[in-house]
Amino acid sequence: MTTMVPLLMLFLSLHSLVLSLNQEGLYLQQVKLQLSDPAGVLSDWNYRDDTPCNWTGVKCHPLTRSVTSVILPNAGLAGPFPTFLCRLPSLSTISLANNSINSSLPLNMSTCQNLTHVDLSQNLLVGPIPYTLSDIPNLNFLNLNGNNLSGDIPVSFGHFQRLETLILTDNLLDGTIPAALGNITSLKRLELAYNPFAPSRLAPEFGNLSNLENLWLSNCCLVGQIPESIGRLSRLTNLDVSCNGLSGPIPSSISQLTSVVQIELFNNSFSSKLPARWSNMTALKRFDASMNELVGTIPDELCELPLESLNLCNNQLEGFLPQSIARSPNLYELKLFFNRLRGTLPIELGKNSRLQVLDMSENQFSGDIPANLCENGALEELILIYNSFSGNIPGSLGKCRSLRRVRLRSNRLSGEVPAGFWGLPHVYLLDLRENSLSGHVSNMISGASNLSVLYISKNHFSGPIPNEIGSLVNLVEFYGSNNELTGQIPATIVHLCQLGSLDLSNNELSGEIPVGIQSLKQLNELNLANNKLTGEIPDEIGSLPVLNYLDLSGNYFSGKIPLALQNLKLNMLNLSNNHLSGDIPPLYAKQVYWDSFLGNPGLCGDLVGFCPRKGGSKNQVYLWILRSIFVLAGVVFVVGVVWFLLKYRHFKKTKKGITISKWRSFHKLGFSEFEIADCLNEDSVIGSGASGKVYKAVLSNGEIVAVKKLWGGSKKDDTSVDSERDAFEVEVETLGKIRHKNIVKLWCCCNSEDCKLLVYEYMPNGSLGDLLHGSKGGWLDWPTRFRIALDAAEGLSYLHHDCVPPIVHRDVKSNNILLDGEFGARISDFGVAKMLKTVNKGAEPMSAIAGSCGYIAPEYAYTPRVNEKSDIYSFGVVILELVTGRRPIDPDFGEQDLVAWVCTSLDQKGVDHVLDANLESTFKEQICRALNIGLLCISPHPANRPSMRRVVKMLQEAGADNKPKIAKKDEKLSLSYYEDTSDQGSSV
Known part of the structure; x- marks a missing residue:
């Protein structure tokens, strides 16, 4: 009894504490229980207080002390939407932006009758938008941006009476944009961008939104024409309908938007001429109608407006640039590249404004570059490539210290470059290629401390390269070929530790290669061809770790070829037309390097006919007789060998026990190993590659298998033998242990002294590469392509995540994806695969670059340490092949590969330009999702590529009814990676 008294008193005291908190505080405690709070933001929400008014994120009315606001953005909260909030009778504001609220929105949110402001942006909300939200009578602000909401925008939203802001951007809404939104006449801000809506027209009813100030409908699958009723939006300041399928003329009523400041029409299919009447749009500052099909001339009235930015790039505009554009006092950006404009630029352009960006590339402009472009010291980008500008580079540009990016390639510029132009401190790209410029490279170049890329090829520059070039510690590329440069290569050039490419070919340079060249650890291209260089080729070149292009031809190099060059993994070697002597290093003493x-x-190698011959005509006769004798003896020998092999083959059939030990099985076989050899004739060859031939073998039991017979190596060619043995052993070691539906099965193998065979399951539809790029490529529909992509992804995911140790394939390409009778995909050809010795501990060094041209990840250029991310890059290229129908290397791309072409085309011409025209338009939404996945896979930085397990998940979501989120702008790959490596205009 004595113990019950204190327990009863304790209970009564706790009860009194709970009773001290008012009812609204109790509701908020229920909210706290509904949410996960790992950061402890709600730690001060407790029962000891009388009222919640002092709790974090809670605000109350100063008189009634009722809760009016719950504001908890960026708090790390997770869980379902806290429905107890709607029990707070005076609640007017809910802001839970940028958390992890992960449920659907409840229909009973309409019980929050006093709500005026709801911000649930950047959460994980799913499901449809509740149609009951429009029942909240005083709702003024609704922001659901950046969630996973799907379905339609409720038609009931047209009943809102006081709504001024509606933001639904970046969700998965896939219905049509309802015309009923035009009934919300109170709207000032309507943002629906970045949703995969079904194709629909912009409703004429939107012209009723007389109070609208901001209309953002980018990437909403809009089609058809902009209605003329758009001109009734007299208060509109921002119009953005970019990246849609809009077509037809730009409506003339657009000139009635008297308050508009910014118009974004880019990346549509607008055609016809620009409207002529712009005089009413006195507030317009930014106009972007790039990447359309606009024709005609640029209206003079448009250029007379107080513009800040004018972007009409990638159209079909013709004629002259109006002189009035030079009188725009606020102009900072002018982009007109990829048009057919001609004539001269206004002489006063830049004089009356703080011009920052000028891009006139790919036009027909001529005459002088205006001297006033940097009059006010603001010019940062000057892009004039592929025009016909002539005359000198203005001296005033040599004083333009704000310049960062200069591209004057492919014009008719002449004369000397202003001395100060070489040393501008902030320029990181200086491109003067393909002009008629002359004079010396000034020693003032030492001031260009930020210079990363220097292109001066194909000009008439003369004199020595200044020693000051060695002070440019950020220099990555230096192309100075096809000039008249003289003197020695500066000894200071070995200080350029970031230098990756050095091309000084076709000049008149003399002397020796500088001592210490081994310090250029990042150098992957060295081209000094066709100069007057002398001395010996330094051994140190063989220690450059990533060098893969070496051309020293057409010089006066003497002495022996350094054996250390065998340490390099070269894609290109040329030492021809020098004075070299001695033996050719064994690695290069092969027919394939003959031209090198x-x-x-003075050189002599093992190749027949390479060494110089001596003697007169008499010796030639003797040599002819000897050759004839040897040829005849060879014929007799070959006939004898063939007869012997036939007999030996018969002998093997009768003595099966002799070779049975050479065979190794990995599955239960339904055929005899000895049947395989009888099927290997030239009539049954179905493929041939670098490692050997592939035969189709039809066995006695009716079963069909594929047999790969590896090429035999000569005993003299040890490296070839090693390569053959390694490929065979890697294939056997890898496939012999793997059991997966999307990895080709290796039935058995033979590894005898005279025979190396690999027997696989037969794939009747061949390889994806042959089917996709062959005569039947257009027949391969999208559902089949999508299934192939998913199957291949699951196979690679198994290699990367489920094998112990993990396996990196290293040669993922469409030709190594085989298709069975139902077009199911199998990964094949593991000849260069590598098992990682450690798991999740970074990349491992690879002995050589593996892969095929067009599929090789960019990190191979600067490090031998690669991991499974290189497979992911290659798989991304395969996805691009499936989406575009293009080969990874295509003559139509010029110097680009498929990756660069896709990224450039997307940026300049839009998605329709890259999609395979043979694919059905009904699948465009899913195709675009697959394309986005491919773009993530080809990120130039390995760390930014998703894992194969994640790729499989994304592909599965892309094919499901519940569609995944379309990639945002910043998820579409960092296209700036290609910015200065492409010659396709500055928009790249």
Whole structure:
């Protein structure tokens, strides 16, 4: 009894504490229980207070002390939407932006009758938008941006009476944009961008939104024409309908938007001429109608407006640039690239404004570059490539210290470059290629401390390269070929530790290669061809770790070829037309390198006919007789060998026990190993590659298998033998242990001294590469392509995540994806695969670059340490092949590959330009999702690529009814990676 008294008193005291908190505080405690709070933001929400008014994120009315606001953005809260909030009778504001609220919105949110402001942006909300939200009578602000909401925008939203802001951007809404939104006459801000809506027209009813100030409908699948009723939006300041399928003329009524400041029409299919009447749009500052099909001339009235930015790039505009554009006092950006404009630029352009960006690339402009472009010291980008500008580079540009990016390639510029132009401190790209410029490279170049890329090829520059070039510690590329440069290569050039490409070919340089060249650890291209260089080729070149292009041809190099060059993994080697002597290093003493050594009379190698011959005509006769004898003896020998092999083959059939030990099985076989050899004839060849031939073998039991017979290596060619043995052993070691539906099955193998065979399951539809790019490529529909992509992804995911240790394939390409009778995909050809020795501990060094041209990840250019991310890049290229129908390397791309072409085309011409025209338009939404996944996979930085497990998940979501989120702008790959490596205009 004595113990019950204190327990009863304790209970009564706790009860009194609970009773001290008012009812609204109790409701908020229920909210706290509904949410996960790992950061402890709600730690001061407790029962000891009388009222919640002092709790974090809670605000109350100063008199009634009723809760009016719950504002908890960026708090790390997770869980379902807290429905107890709607029990707070005076609640007017809910802001839970940028948390992890992960449920659907309840229909009973309409019980929050006093709500005026709801911000649930950047959460994980799913499901449809409740149609009951429009029942909240005083709702003024609704922001659901950046969630996973799907379905339609409720038609009931047209009943809102006081709504001024509606933001639904970046969701998964896939219905049509309802015309009923035009009934919300109170709207000032309507933002629906970045949703995968069904194709629909912009409703004429939107012209009723007389109070609308901001209309953002980018990436909403809009089609058809902009209605003329758009001109009734007299208060509109921002109009953005970019990146849609809008077509037809730009409506003339657009000139009635007297308050508009910014118009974004880019990346549509607008055609016809620009409207002529712009005089009413006195507030317009930014106009962007790039990437359309606009024709005609640029209206003079448009250029007379107080514009800040004018972007009409990538159209079909013709004629002259109006002189009035030079009188725009606020102009900072003028982009007109990829048009057909001609004539001269206004002489006063830049004089009356703080011009920052000028891009006139790919036009037909001529005459002088205006001297006033940097009059006010603000010019940062000057892009005039592929025009016909002539005359000198203005001296005033040599004083323009604000310049950062200069591209004057492919014009008719002449004369000397202003000395100060070489040393501008902030320029990171200086491109003067393909002009008629002359004079010396000034020693003032030492001031260009930020210079990363220097292109001066194909000009008439003369004199020595200044020693000051060695002070440019950020220089990555230096192309100075096809000039008249003289003197020695500066010894200071070895200080350029970031230098990746050095091309000084076709000049008149003399002397020796500088001592210490081994310090250029990032150098992957060295081209000094066709100069007057002398001395010996330094051994140190063989220690450059990433060098893969070496051309020293057409010089006066003497002495022996350094054996250290065998350490390099070269894609290109040319030492021809020098004075080299001695033996060719064994690695290069092969027929494939023959042209690399021609024109060196003192060289001698093992190749027949390479060494110089001596003696007169008599000796030639004797040599002819000897050759004839040897040829005849060879014929007799070959006939004898063939007869012997036939007999030996018969002997093997009768003595099966002799070779049975050479065979190794990995599955239960339904055929005899000895049947395989009888099927290997030239009539049954179905493929041939770098490692060997592939045969179709039809066995006695009716089963069909594929047999790969590896090429035999000569005993003299040890490296070839090693390569063959390694490929065979890697294939056996890898496939012999793998059991997965999307990895090709290896039935058995033979590894005898005279025979190396691999027997696989037969894939009747061949490889994806042959089917996609062959005559039947257009027949391969999108559902089949999508299934192939998913199957291949699951196979690679198994290699990367489920094998112990993980396996990196290293040669993922469409030709190594085989298709069965139902077009199911299998990953094949593991000849260069590598098992990672450690798991999740970074990349491992690879002994050589593996892969095929067009599929090789960019990190191979600067490091031998690669991991499974290189497979992911290659798989991304395969996705691009499936989406575009294009080969990874295509003559139509010029110097680009498929990756660069896709990224450039997307940026300049839009998605329709890259999609395979043979694919059905009904699947465009899913195709675009697959394209976005491919773009993520080809990110130039390995860390930004998703894992294969994540790729599989994204592909599964892309094919499901519940569609995944379309990639945002910043998820479409960092296109700036290609910015200065492409010649396709500055928009790249």
